[in-house]
Amino acid sequence: MRLKTMIAGMIPAFLSAPAFAQSDEVIGAPVNGGMGFQPAATELARDLQWLDGMITVIIAATTLFVLGLMIWCIVRYNQRSNPKAASFTHNTPVEIAWTIVPILILVFIGSFSLPTLFKQQEIPEGDVVIKATGYQWYWGYEYIGEDFSFDSYMIGSPATGGDNRYTDEVEAQLTEAGYEPEHFRLATDTQVVVPVGQTIVMQVTAGDVIHSWTIPAFGVKQDGVPGRLAELWFTPEQEGIYFGQCSELCGIAHAYMPITVKVVSEEEYAEWLTQMKEEYASNDAPRAVEVASAE
CATH class of the missing domain: 1.10.287.90 (Helix Hairpins)
Structure with missing residues (x-):
């Protein structure tokens, strides 16, 4: 699935349905020159x-x-x-x-x-269980029990038609997705969406080398090791968008595999699940990389 997705991803597409709107407030993000922790969301x-x-x-x-x-x-x-x-x-x-x-x-x-x-x-029973697999250099996500999965690339990466540099085309993609220019190298084309107030269990592994799934505002970090399945958990308390990064040196493009998590209400989550199942469930055909729309 990785090879097919990467080839198909060279044709950027701006489809809004499966990616869901990203107009929410960005809460968990690094601040240039900032000191201290990001606001705690768990x-x-x-x-x-x-x-x-x-x-x-x-x-x-x-x-x-x-x-x-x-x-x-x-x-x-x-x-x-x-x-x-x-x-x-x-x-x-x-x-x-x-x-x-x-x-x-x-x-x-x-x-x-x-x-x-x-x-x-001590991992509790999860209301939502998601398997996160790190690859060089993007993340693949599978919602356990929901019968769909997708890959998540940095906006501006080769998979979305860029070359990891900030260009006018990348700026247009960020704007189309509802992000600001400062979110370059933080924002992904398709984000992880979870419901607020629910227990989320992430199963973390890797498909090639060691990666690390991290969201600072959630207080979680877990290495993904090929052949092993580790777990972390969190219960998000505030709706919004939170950013993370692979935190284990994993190769030449290590700096270009961010993580985006969007926390929404239970009603929005149910709607998003329906949209994602219609788009991705049991779909083995190559697909273009969708960049989230704020429409």
Whole structure:
């Protein structure tokens, strides 16, 4: 299916039905010169961001304490202030303190980080299950139990008639799809669509080399390894468009295989499913790459 799709994809087509409108607000996207995390759109992302903030506070406090201790020792025990140096081999209370205190800090951090890790790894039963397969250099998606699948290419990639560079033609495709110019190398011709408030389980694998499926605003990242099937899950809490990228160096065009996820209402999702089944279900014939329309 990959070869057929790539050959057929050289003929760009602007069909709106299966791709569904992309006029929603873009929420999960990188910001040029920005600092910090993208807005958290799932419970997992909120947990990760809170954990990062807590650990940052602990690290900052430890750094300031050690810095203050060093300055105090320099001032208090320099040759001018302390011309006659003391002579001793050990200090039991200090040695106990610098052993016990770090242990307590690590136990405290672990009491929060381990539950967060386990929550990510304990995969619940999914309301929607999607298999994501990474290829050089695009993603293939199969909606398990819905009998359809599709491939997702970066707008401006060779499969959509471009050469991975920003041109007038690529700008026209982005505009036709409802994107802005800054979404180049983030937007795909066909996006993953999921319903808001539902548990989504992604089955991640790869068809050639190792890839990685990542959406920062969802707090998820999972390597796709050929011959293995890994899983991640998330429950999106806000409708909108979210961007991700392959996060495992996978070849010369690694930078050009983005991920686009659109979160919609349950009613919109049901309508989208109907459209996609009509277009892609049990369809083995080569197809052109559709660029989503905002009409």
